[in-house]
Amino acid sequence: MGQALPEIRPAPVAALAVERLRLRDLRNWARLDLAVPAGPVVLVGPNGAGKTNLLEALSLLAPGRGLRRAAPSELDRRPDGGPWAVAARLAGRHGVFEMAVGREPGAERRTVLLDGRPLKDRGRRAELVAMLWSTPAQDRLFQEGPAERRRFLDRLTLTLDPDHAAQVATYERLLRDRAVLLRDGRRDPAWLAALEARIAAVGVAVAAARRQLVAALTEAGAAEPGPMPGVRLALEGEVERWLEDEPAARVEERLAAALAASRELDAVSGGAAHGPHRSDLLVRDAASGEPAAACSTGRQKALLVGLLLTHARLRGALLGELPILLLDEVTAHMDVRRRAALARALEELGAQAWLSGTDRGLFAALDGRATFLEIDNGTIVGDERPSHAAR
Amino acid sequence: MAAAPIEELVRLLAKLPGLGPRSARRAALALLRRPDTLLAPLLAALEVCARNVRRCSVCGNLDTTDPCAICADPDRDPDLVLVVEQVEDLWAMERAGAFRGRYHVLGGTLSALDAVGPEELGVERLLRRVAERPRIEVVLALSATVAGQTTAHYLAERLKPTGARITRLGYGLPVGGELNYLDEGTLAAALAGRRPVG
Ligand SMILES: [Zn+2]
Numbered sequence: 001m002g003q004a005l006p007e008i009r010p011a012p013v014a015a016l017a018v019e020r021l022r023l024r025d026l027r028n029w030a031r032l033d034l035a036v037p038a039g040p041v042v043l044v045g046p047n048g049a050g051k052t053n054l055l056e057a058l059s060l061l062a063p064g065r066g067l068r069r070a071a072p073s074e075l076d077r078r079p080d081g082g083p084w085a086v087a088a089r090l091a092g093r094h095g096v097f098e099m100a101v102g103r104e105p106g107a108e109r110r111t112v113l114l115d116g117r118p119l120k121d122r123g124r125r126a127e128l129v130a131m132l133w134s135t136p137a138q139d140r141l142f143q144e145g146p147a148e149r150r151r152f153l154d155r156l157t158l159t160l161d162p163d164h165a166a167q168v169a170t171y172e173r174l175l176r177d178r179a180v181l182l183r184d185g186r187r188d189p190a191w192l193a194a195l196e197a198r199i200a201a202v203g204v205a206v207a208a209a210r211r212q213l214v215a216a217l218t219e220a221g222a223a224e225p226g227p228m229p230g231v232r233l234a235l236e237g238e239v240e241r242w243l244e245d246e247p248a249a250r251v252e253e254r255l256a257a258a259l260a261a262s263r264e265l266d267a268v269s270g271g272a273a274h275g276p277h278r279s280d281l282l283v284r285d286a287a288s289g290e291p292a293a294a295c296s297t298g299r300q301k302a303l304l305v306g307l308l309l310t311h312a313r314l315r316g317a318l319l320g321e322l323p324i325l326l327l328d329e330v331t332a333h334m335d336v337r338r339r340a341a342l343a344r345a346l347e348e349l350g351a352q353a354w355l356s357g358t359d360r361g362l363f364a365a366l367d368g369r370a371t372f373l374e375i376d377n378g379t380i381v382g383d384e385r386p387s388h389a390a391r
Numbered sequence: 392m393a394a395a396p397i398e399e400l401v402r403l404l405a406k407l408p409g410l411g412p413r414s415a416r417r418a419a420l421a422l423l424r425r426p427d428t429l430l431a432p433l434l435a436a437l438e439v440c441a442r443n444v445r446r447c448s449v450c451g452n453l454d455t456t457d458p459c460a461i462c463a464d465p466d467r468d469p470d471l472v473l474v475v476e477q478v479e480d481l482w483a484m485e486r487a488g489a490f491r492g493r494y495h496v497l498g499g500t501l502s503a504l505d506a507v508g509p510e511e512l513g514v515e516r517l518l519r520r521v522a523e524r525p526r527i528e529v530v531l532a533l534s535a536t537v538a539g540q541t542t543a544h545y546l547a548e549r550l551k552p553t554g555a556r557i558t559r560l561g562y563g564l565p566v567g568g569e570l571n572y573l574d575e576g577t578l579a580a581a582l583a584g585r586r587p588v589g
Contacts, residue, residue, distance in 0.1 A: 170537050173504070180503035188509065191501060194545035198537055 013316040016092035016130060016324050017352040018058065024102075025081035027053035028378035037371045037385050040346055042363045043356040045375035051356040054375070055133070055326045057086045058354060060101050060110075062131040063122045063158070063165065067326065072103040072110050093321040094128055126162035130315060130323035132308045134301075134330050142292040142300055146280035150210075153281050156311050157213050159323055164209055171202045175272055178259075182267040192263065193256075199275065200256035204248050207239040207276040214281070217307070220314045221286065226348060227341040228306030229299070230286035237279025283307070298333040305330050305342065312351050322351035330355065331362040340365045397423070449520070451496035451513055453478050461493055468492045472520065473530045474546060476500060476539065480532065480570040489579035492530075495520070500538035501545055512542070514549060521553045528556040530585055532570060547588045558585040 023032040028050045043051040052068075059067040060075075076082030085102030100113040112119045119125060132155075141148055157164045178195045181188070214233045221230045238258075242251045255274060259266075262273040283292040285303060292303050308325065316322040325346075331339050343365035346353050357363060360372065374382030393401070397419060405415035422430045446452070447459035454460055461467060471492025475481050476499065484490050497512040509515070521527050529550055533539035543559065550557050561584025570578070 174537065174541075177503045184503070186503070186508070190545050190548035191503075191509070193548055194501070194541045197544050198541045202537065 013320055013322060013350075014093045015322040015351050016090060018088045018090055018324065019096070020089040021058070022087045023057050024085045025077040026057050026075055026084040026086060027077060029053060029057070030077060030081065030378060032380070034380070039386060040353045040355060040366055040370040042366060042370045042372045043354065043375050044358070044360045044363070044372055046358060049375045050378040051375050052135075052328050053378070055328050055354055055356060058324070059131055059133055059326055060086050061088055061090070061099050062129045063125045067133045067135050067328070072108050076103065090129065093319070097128065099129060122165060123162035126158050126165065130159040130321070131326060132156070132159065132312055132323050133326035133328065134305055134308055135328045136332075138304060139297065139301065141304065142283060149281040150277075150279065153210055153213070157209050159311070159315055160213065160318060161209055164206070167202055167206050167209070171199065171206050171277070174199045174202060175275070175277065178272065179266070179270055182263060183270065185267070187263070193260065196256045196259040199259060200252040203255060203275045204239060204243070204252045207237070207279065208243060208248060210276070210279070211235055211240050211243055216314055217310055220317070221310045224313070226306065226309060227344040228309055229302050231292070231303050231307050232284040232286045232289070234282040235279055236282050237276060238274060239276050240279055298335060298338065301330060301333045302338050309345050309349055312349060322349065325351050325353040327353060327355045329357055331357050339363070450494045451498055452481055452494060470524055470527045471530070472527060473532050474517070475532050475570060476534060477571070483571040483573065484532075484578060487575035487578040489575070489582050497542070500533070500542040502538060514546070518549060518553065521550060521555045525554070528558060530582075531557065531559045531588060534570060551589065557588045559588050561585050
């Protein structure tokens with residue numbers, strides 16, 4: 001529960017990598033069996049060809065609903081395919097393993113297999129398969145409401161603390177439980193107090209985990225600024241502020257007391273006036289100090305990708321393993337200079353990166369180093385590998 | 392497709408915990424293949440249970456008598472009550488053989504979302520029992536899950552005004568662990584190492 005981040009250890013950093021990828025009946029892919037070369041993989045093809053679907057397939061190997069947050073049956077190939085399945089051989093700090101995910105026949109449920117055996121433990125899966133992604137849906141991340149930014153931050157936290165997702169889910173369930181009590185007018189003070197004590201305990205753990213991550217990211221970004229623009233991060237919220245000058249146990253008491261005092265108000269609003277579900281992640285351009293929301297679209301994308309790369313580096317330093325990066329259409333809003341910076345940053349980082357775009361010219365900076373897969377209508381129609389990447 | 396009565400048997404068996412449709416079909420076939428040695432004795436056992444087993448009106452345990460054998464046993468300490476979530480937990484404690492007091496079986500944990508409140512858990516019944524015995528000790532032996540801990544917190548709050556001694560099980564309980572998964576030695580140690588609440 002919100003334990004301290006592991007000590008930085010100088011062990012050699014592994015890069016988690018997919019070595020072989022197989023798909024069946026997923027979106028517009030009937031079948032795929034791909035031996036994945038070392039180095040960046042660039043998916044090129046027209047809109048609707050299946051580039052994002054392929055990235056989504058990869059994202060399903062990590063816990064959660066994937067980069068489009070799709071329900072299991074939405075992923076079946078139309079009109080007559082399914083149930084879908086993704087299987088991959090991965091190599092990382094835990095050695096080589098096979099992860100397979102698919103929809104259970106006749107059910108709106110996924111089955112996960114690790115080396116052929118059912119894997120139910122989401123925390124274990126988060127430990128094994130860490131992925132970070134950027135999608136066009138995040139283009140408005142800095143303009144949108146704080147909920148999306150919290151979700152984004154929680155995904156990052158999960159790649160360092162495998163239990164974080166369960167903690168957040170528990171916290172949300174406790175809040176719903178309290179809301180039901182208040183809505184029904186059941187003012188059982190002992191019941192409410194018991195719930196508020198748990199909400200405070202879990203909520204403070206969630207806030208502390210987020211806060212630690214933001215501090216670590218800020219430090220990592222400042223210590224080693226990469227070719228991509230840097231960001232300055234801050235968490236804005238009452239609980240985070242309290243954590244600055246008081247120990248966690250005291251903050252728990254304070255949050256529980258604040259919740260007890262806001263029962264009347266919360267009964268009317270249906271929510272809870274206090275807690276880390278009201279916090280926000282503030283992002284600024286480190287160079288100009290400008291809020292990210294005020295920057296140009298291209299700059300925003302560069303800030304976001306820069307943040308993901310910093311986080312990937314941080315995970316490498318803390319856990320000895322770099323996550324896999326899925327970068328969907330990230331170069332679309334970048335100019336030549338930024339695209340070159342991205343190529344340089346990816347090379348310096350050394351994580352396995354999957355990129356996509358409609359125009360091969362957008363990836364000229366990766367020529368000779370990346371594998372270019374030309375995608376059309378759910379198939380690979382061109383496969384161009386750098387000479388050194390023979391496997 | 393099997394005959395309708397067999398399908399009905401499979402459908403009912405599949406409602407049992409730990410049995411999915413596939414294992415329910417296997418269980419049904421096992422019964423039907425051994426009508427004399429398995430099916431008939433099971434039917435008889437089910438009938439006896441359906442007719443005779445009831446919830447103890449004192450503690451919530453399942454038994455053929457009311458009060459249950461534990462509540463009626465004069466050798467069991469009436470001033471020591473162990474509060475557990477489920478009858479399985481009571482069974483686990485009894486298997487361990489380390490407890491000589493009595494029980495209160497909640498039958499669940501508080502959850503407004505699932506409409507399980509203090510009435511469903513028999514909390515008033517417990518409070519009345521405690522009020523009758525000034526020297527009583529109540530041991531909260533709920534699971535280390537969030538729901539278990541919320542419920543334990545609630546019970547401690549409600550019991551405080553009675554002046555009863557309130558304790559909880561000691562070390563050795565795994566986080567998220569449930570009593571009925573613990574071995575007997577761990578249960579005995581947790582009981583011996585119980586600590587005051589609050
Ligand atoms: Zn009884």
